[in-house]
Amino acid sequence: MQRHAALFYIGETMNLKYDAVIIGGGASGLMCAIAAKRKNQNLKVAVIEKNDRVGKKLLSTGNGRCNLTNMNVRADKYVGSFQKQSASIFEKYDAEALLGYFNELGLMTCADSEGRVYPLCRQATSVLDVLRFQCENLGVDIFCAQTVKSIKHSNTFTVTTAEHSFTSDKLVIAAGSKAAPKLGGNGSCADYLKNLGHSFVPFSPALCPVIVNSDVLKSLKGLRANAEVRLIRDGKTIKAERGEVQFNEDNLSGICVFDLSLYSKSGDEISLDLTPDISIEELYIFLSKNKIRFANQTADNILTGVLQKRLSQAVMKQAGVKGFNSLCSELSDDTIRNIANAAKHMSFTVTDNGGFDRAQACKGGVMGSEIDEATMQSRICNNLYVCGEAIDLCGECGGYNLHFAFASGIIAGESL
Numbered sequence: 490m491q492r493h494a495a496l497f498y499i500g501e502t503m504n505l506k507y508d509a510v511i512i513g514g515g516a517s518g519l520m521c522a523i524a525a526k527r528k529n530q531n532l533k534v535a536v537i538e539k540n541d542r543v544g545k546k547l548l549s550t551g552n553g554r555c556n557l558t559n560m561n562v563r564a565d566k567y568v569g570s571f572q573k574q575s576a577s578i579f580e581k582y583d584a585e586a587l588l589g590y591f592n593e594l595g596l597m598t599c600a601d602s603e604g605r606v607y608p609l610c611r612q613a614t615s616v617l618d619v620l621r622f623q624c625e626n627l628g629v630d631i632f633c634a635q636t637v638k639s640i641k642h643s644n645t646f647t648v649t650t651a652e653h654s655f656t657s658d659k660l661v662i663a664a665g666s667k668a669a670p671k672l673g674g675n676g677s678c679a680d681y682l683k684n685l686g687h688s689f690v691p692f693s694p695a696l697c698p699v700i701v702n703s704d705v706l707k708s709l710k711g712l713r714a715n716a717e718v719r720l721i722r723d724g725k726t727i728k729a730e731r732g733e734v735q736f737n738e739d740n741l742s743g744i745c746v747f748d749l750s751l752y753s754k755s756g757d758e759i760s761l762d763l764t765p766d767i768s769i770e771e772l773y774i775f776l777s778k779n780k781i782r783f784a785n786q787t788a789d790n791i792l793t794g795v796l797q798k799r800l801s802q803a804v805m806k807q808a809g810v811k812g813f814n815s816l817c818s819e820l821s822d823d824t825i826r827n828i829a830n831a832a833k834h835m836s837f838t839v840t841d842n843g844g845f846d847r848a849q850a851c852k853g854g855v856m857g858s859e860i861d862e863a864t865m866q867s868r869i870c871n872n873l874y875v876c877g878e879a880i881d882l883c884g885e886c887g888g889y890n891l892h893f894a895f896a897s898g899i900i901a902g903e904s905l
């Protein structure tokens with residue numbers, strides 16, 4: 490087998506000819522290059538990356554630990570116009586199949602109790618390293634610090650950067666979304682794909698904090714609490730999750746809130762159940778006993794032993810208790826019922842999402858119906874392939890987005 494070192498060209502003008510050019514050296518692009526060369530070692534493959542190194546975003550995933558897939562991967566963990574089609578991808582490439590693939594590349598992994606899979610050493614660098622080493626072994630040419638300026642298509646594709654011109658028979662767009670611009674997200678694929686005749690659902694931030702309106706939020710800044718969070722629209726619960734909620738200046742965050750952000754829109758309500766393991770009736774009885782237990786304490790102590798102090802006071806405020814100068818013994822049964830109700834339904838109005846800077850992923854991308862899920866080839870433009878977040882599919886937190894990036898990258902690569 491012929492082996493080439495991966496090339497890193499900087500500052501040297503060239504006209505280069507390849508069988509396949511991949512735009513984007515992130516999760517999907519690197520995996521696509523590897524799959525292409527594993528299938529056909531003779532294929533001349535180039536990856537063009539605008540950052541000065543490949544896989545910058547990958548290094549930040551899972552808080553630097555890289556949650557690369559989830560044992561429960563399935564289409565209903567995703568939203569977007571590619572959702573239905575993605576089911577057959579997850580049948581072929583479920584978590585086990587993907588982990589088998591990574592194992593062959595040299596990565597050992599482990600799963601936590603929620604099915605989230607990490608590299609055994611819990612370092613994202615190890616995931617990027619096995620991808621980089623494999624690219625090097627297989628002779629993938631990698632061009633860093635090269636932003637694609639234009640793409641022209643006739644019989645072949647011509648991709649130009651400031652320094653080079655690449656001609657190729659096949660082109661893969663693996664340039665990701667607009668999420669996390671500091672790590673490379675710029676959404677440039679939208680223009681490329683639209684110019685090549687595709688419909689594109691505009692990118693919008695997902696898996697991010699949710700900006701909310703509430704008269705108690707400021708008083709809670711910096712607190713964290715376990716809760717069941719519910720996203721409510723027109724009185725109906727759209728999505729419910731459990732986990733740790735973080736209260737910030739103007740937003741709620743935490744993994745469970747990030748998951749809601751995939752579905753939320755302005756005007757929705759986020760309701761927190763701060764005592765999810767007990768019923769409202771049980772809470773009412775408990776607080777009624779507190780009325781006696783803490784009879785001579787000020788009213789804001791009625792939730793002592795249940796919630797943190799600042800959270801108790803915010804709950805009391807939402808329950809309509811004004812001032813805490815009265816004593817617990819003076820609280821009426823109706824007021825105690827209102828307090829129990831407010832603790833089970835602490836309410837915030839959604840006004841916005843947390844923006845691209847704080848988003849881990851994006852909704853939007855190329856319209857699902859324009860991509861053949863069996864090959865990741867465009868149905869609009871022959872010999873053009875799309876993988877990863879450039880497609881209109883976005884998963885929940887827990888490894889689902891990297892899973893799709895890797896799986897779609899393998900399929901595209903094997904189809905080149």
Ligand SMILES: Cc1cc2nc3c(=O)[nH]c(=O)nc-3n(C[C@H](O)[C@H](O)[C@H](O)COP(=O)(O)OP(=O)(O)OC[C@H]3O[C@@H](n4cnc5c(N)ncnc54)[C@H](O)[C@@H]3O)c2cc1C
Pocket residue numbers: 512513514515516517518537538539540543544545546547549550551552555556557558635636637638663664665666668669672673674675676677678848849850876877878879887888889890891892894
């Ligand atoms: C902080 C953070 C944490 C995350 N944690 C997780 C996690 O634990 N698990 C999980 O499943 N998902 C996680 N994600 C989401 C996951 O990283 C992405 O879904 C995934 O990286 C998408 O892969 P991709 O190949 O489509 O895009 P990317 O990995 O973003 O790669 C696209 C590449 O294309 C390059 N590029 C863009 N435009 C051009 C251009 N014009 N010319 C040349 N190159 C270009 C970019 O620089 C980038 O390197 C996280 C995201 C963030 C921001």
